[in-house]
Amino acid sequence: xxxxxxxxPLRAKVVVEGSLAEVEVTGGYCGDLLSDCIAxxxxxxxxxxxxxHPNTIAVAVLVGMACIVVTNDQDISKxxxxxxxxxxxxxxxxxxxxxxxxxxxxxxxxxxxxKHG
Amino acid sequence: MENRDxxxxxSREIVGADFQSAGDISGxxxxxLLQAGFPPPFIRRIVIAAYEAEMNVVIHxxxxxxxxxxxxDKVHIVIDDEGPGIPDLELAFQEGYSTAPPxxxxxxxxxxxxxxxxxxxxxxxxxxxxxxEGTRVTMDFLxxxxxxxxxxxx
Numbered sequence: 001x002x003x004x005x006x007x008x009p010l011r012a013k014v015v016v017e018g019s020l021a022e023v024e025v026t027g028g029y030c031g032d033l034l035s036d037c038i039a040x041x042x043x044x045x046x047x048x049x050x051x052x053h054p055n056t057i058a059v060a061v062l063v064g065m066a067c068i069v070v071t072n073d074q075d076i077s078k079x080x081x082x083x084x085x086x087x088x089x090x091x092x093x094x095x096x097x098x099x100x101x102x103x104x105x106x107x108x109x110x111x112x113x114x115k116h117g
Numbered sequence: 118m119e120n121r122d123x124x125x126x127x128s129r130e131i132v133g134a135d136f137q138s139a140g141d142i143s144g145x146x147x148x149x150l151l152q153a154g155f156p157p158p159f160i161r162r163i164v165i166a167a168y169e170a171e172m173n174v175v176i177h178x179x180x181x182x183x184x185x186x187x188x189x190d191k192v193h194i195v196i197d198d199e200g201p202g203i204p205d206l207e208l209a210f211q212e213g214y215s216t217a218p219p220x221x222x223x224x225x226x227x228x229x230x231x232x233x234x235x236x237x238x239x240x241x242x243x244x245x246x247x248x249x250e251g252t253r254v255t256m257d258f259l260x261x262x263x264x265x266x267x268x269x270x271x
């Protein structure tokens with residue numbers, strides 16, 4: 001599924017577009033501990049998190065995530081936006097909680113994915 | 118194993134407490150490994166370990182040097198920092214144990230999984246630490262490792 005298809009169901013605001021129109025979402029991961037996310041999230045996944053600081057962009061790049069969805073309307077700093085622009089990472093913001101966001105993605109058929117190990 | 122000449126070597130400086138650019142060095146290592154044509158699961162575990170090692174310097178140390186040496190059959194990474202050192206390595210390896218301050222934990226760092234992620238992802242991990250001076254982390258990643266099996270589960 002193209003990432004752009006998740007924007008409306010998540011009632012999301014597009015903070016940084018990145019490659020929203022082209023990139024494929026192949027799975028999803030939800031988490032706020034960066035060591036957990038970098039170890040277990042999969043390439044091409046949508047990442048649901050309340051973390052909105054610049055290092056989330058680094059983690060998304062290192063994993064090769066399709067996009068980041070910051071939940072609960074968390075403030076997203078200028079530094080985070082700048083880093084997302086620089087790395088061409090799609091950054092969405094939603095008023096939904098992480099649970100509600102996962103639930104909405106699940107209804108769309110986005111599977112939860114996890115890296116072995 | 119007999120080491121052939123390195124294909125590539127790169128050293129970068131890590132600045133302590135610089136959360137803004139933290140992760141950039143690991144990102145550069147990832148790009149170099151992709152260009153070198155290594156298999157994605159192999160690159161993935163190097164990137165995880167590199168990120169954790171880089172973040173440890175950013176969180177705990179004043180500064181450090183991150184060196185990556187790429188051979189045809191392995192990748193060798195050394196991170197040398199000037200920092201507080203690790204008083205009890207056995208304790209530091211316990212999952213969930215961390216000395217990171219609260220403001221760092223609130224950002225989702227310092228959960229106590231860094232060293233165990235590094236151990237799980239590397240083929241060899243060596244840590245030399247001197248309290249009050251610094252820490253040297255040495256990791257090797259072998260291309261023909263048993264660790265690079267099927268990756269994703271749904």
